[in-house]
Amino acid sequence: MVTVREETRKGPWTEQEDMQLVCTVRIFGDRRWDFIAQVSGLNRTGKSCRLRWVNYLHPGLKHGHMSPQEERLIIELHARWGKRWSRIARRLPGRTDNEIKNYWRTHMRKKAQERKMNMSPSSSSSSLTYLSCLLDTAPIIGMGSGDNHNGSCVTSTLESTQSVMDGYPMDQIWREIEIPQAPALLGIAEGKDKVCSSIPPSAITCYLGLQMP
DNA sequence: AAGCACCCCAACCGCGGATAA
């Protein structure tokens, strides 16, 4: 016997849904999203559940403005890896690929526009956009610390600028990049058992409630 | 105060890769 299923819900998540999802993930873990979607009672797709968890409910996520360190890291890693947002996100504990992607789109587009405005119309601009934006935002030095073997050509170009990064040497960033998890840099620790203040209070209540019988 | 334009971000979509059957 098959119960008539309502149409799958879409759109913004409610507090109630968040609670349900957090509770379910707490019990079954953050795998098998189709299963989680079913047993949670949420009329959502597994995909939607996963996205909500990864981008919003996951403990350890931090929201709010990017720090200058994070901003520079994003710029550098983007120069290295391009639009591999998930890969970049792994180097920024507490940040999601979606967040970084959005950040890049908005902030870097703005930077590029500003840069364009500042350039005289006569100067050639065909190769200017992205790279000039990078140079504008994060002049880089000290890249030759033995880690540029897989760097992109953009990185090489940056390396040759001989510019000075204001107060945050690039080799320091590289050192921090080398550490898989760099909580010291960003001031947070990664881990599923850490509850972050950015999680909705209701969801936290549920989360903690399940930990304490 | 109202209308408009722009910005930001959460969420969806489609696709490709990985894994299970």
Place this chain on the structure above:
DNA sequence: ATTATCCGCGGTTGGGGTGCT
């Protein structure tokens, strides 16, 4: 070896918020 299913990624969009006129 093949097929089906699931997962994760990158691109895109829609709506709410905010600032400007």
